[in-house]
Amino acid sequence: MAHLVIATNTKAMPKLDGSIKSKVHDFFEKLSSDDTNPSLHIEPIKSAVDPRVRTGRVDLKYRAILFRIDNKLGGDTTYIYMGTWMHDEAIDLARKSMLRVNPINGTLEGIVGELDGNSDRKKRVVVPDFDNKLNRAVAEESVPFLVGIGYTLTDLTDKLGLDPAIAELAMKAADDNEIIDIAQHAVAWEGSALLDLATGISIDDIRDKHAFDDEPIDTSLDDDEQVLKALERPASKMQFAYIEDDEELRRVIEGGDFAAWRTFLHPEQRKYVDANRNGAFRLSGGAGTGKTVVAIHRARHLMSLNPDARIVLTTFNKTLALGLLSDLRSLDPNITEAKQPGDPGVYVRGIDALAKAALDQADDSGPACEAVFGTAFEFAGRTNSDAVWREVSQSVETDLPAHLKASSFLEHEYVAVVLANRITSLEQYARIARPGRGVRLSRPQRIAVWKLVEAYRRHNRMEGTVSFPEVLALAAEHLRLRAESGVGAAADHVIVDEAQDLHATHWALLRALVAEGPNDLFIAEDSHQRIYGQPIVLSRFGIKIVGRSRRLTLNYRTTAQNLQFAVGILSGADYQDLEQSEESTAEYRSARTGPTPVLIECSSAGDELDRVAAQISEWIAEGIEPSTIAVLTRGQSDRDRFVRALGERGIEARALDSNPASAGHVQALTMHRSKGMEFSRVVLAGVDDTHVPSAATLRSVPEEEQAEALLRERSLLYVAASRARDELVVTWSGTKSALLG
Incomplete structure (x- = not known):
């Protein structure tokens, strides 16, 4: 039986249609069960750069490129799959492909050759208009971007291990956007390191984030053994992942994205997933940095350590909780789902539903009522x-x-x-x-x-009624009294997503759910996205972070241009995190580039409706799936107005409230509802000085709380702007919102 490792999709690999995907899956099944099966046609390539390279028959037209790694200690053979191409292309590419262990950092690198026969990696990187920009920079005697920050070529090659050709290009780049362009054409770990370089952080910090400081790989081992050791490195796992079973294999293939977050994690993310801690841990990070991904993987990891563990995975509301549950099931369809708090498995609910479930388990709510209200009473x-x-x-x-x-x-x-x-x-x-x-x-x-x-x-x-915050307070008190009685805590681990929006009684509940101790609370939050409630300090609820706090900075969702626009909305405002420390956007960067956001001033409300419809029609004509296009508004009445107007202009649109998104329709939703979602194209509509910030909302807030209310309005616009993956358009009529700068 052979082990199977899948590499992230190389840039040259064509997208495979459904029929080919199913054949790739069948090929893998046969390979895993018996790699000597004659129907696989696993064949070496004459005059190959790397003698381990093989191709295998997917069907008569397509072949897979693989590397065969033999275990000299008597274990099973490992095949590393690099992709599937048309027959002749696969042969040509395989001949120039290679697998190597980076001598500086021990990371495994898989490089697929180019059809033009050019093996010079420097020439493989195509940066738009790079040569012209470089010539202009030389003529103007401007200092290249990384040189200006203080890096040297030696830093990139001898300390990080970047390929010299890639490093040379990076050192000539005029700005951070050119660094991002180069990163998109490099192997996985190199691209990540380049993005870190663009933020100006130290070489030592970059090495630490990628776990380059682990013990060096023993060079006395033969080449294949070194490859197997390198596969275990966190940075290698950015490009390569062991496939454990047939179900996981099918999900990866059918997903069509071999770099999918479900399988591949950044070394920094993996560290936060796997680490054991003596107490509560807080993970912060901007929109799209993968906090939710880490939280879901964390739940799975804790279950793998103890199948009988009682784990609570919760978030701000029901809609977000359903998303967590869906993603958890996609990550591991076999994971044990708990039916109620206290059962073994992962219990996934919105935090208000979690409180109700905990309180419903109480045989007698009287003692909790006495403690919270001073008297017991029946409520329904x-x-x-x-x-x-x-x-x-x-x-x-x-x-x-x-x-x-x-x-x-x-x-x-x-x-x-x-x-x-x-x-x-x-x-x-x-x-x-x-x-x-x-x-x-x-x-x-x-x-x-x-x-x-x-x-x-x-x-x-x-x-005979109680409010939801009162239910939370009662549930927290019931759990506290339960623990004091000797029964113990209801959960072993609690994982919280979107924690910035939780209020005081939420935190009282979370603290009461799990006893203080190792791996008790895992908290994912971004104070810049707090659009509900007031600031909270965790220590006031008995949640002690004490240095167990880290921040993610690499955005996987939005382009660099969209990220820059979204972060610009926060400029000039002071935010504090859940430990009452200053929250910063420093070092935030994106892994992708794209068009600059378009700001459109309209002459009237009617003109705005026309121009939004025209933009959406243009996207649909380009082949963009309508359901990946969203119109976001500050309030429901404006949302409904745009739904009607788009319909009148021949565009099918649906208002998104508690219902799921519908295929074939443009989605129209409020900025609040967009939280936790993402779309390929987004229109922020009605961003004028009356709607954003909401004049009506600010009027209802006491003068002393105006500053905090304005922060929430700023955060709301930031959340909305950061929903766009590829293109962002902002429209208004009248006076432009001051939050746009």
């Missing part, structure tokens, strides 16, 4: 918090100014201060600290606010 329904706060603020006489009687202020105060601290009396409320609330309250004002809190709770007791 859910409170409409906004309506109840408005009612009590109007019916209960107080001297509070209008902004302190607003339902938004009262709800935030209730959740962040009262529920978070299990306050049941005025005496407790009068003494409690209110960090992060922004609005100072005098003692008379606290007394008045407490009168409204009591009225709110009295109303809910009479109605």
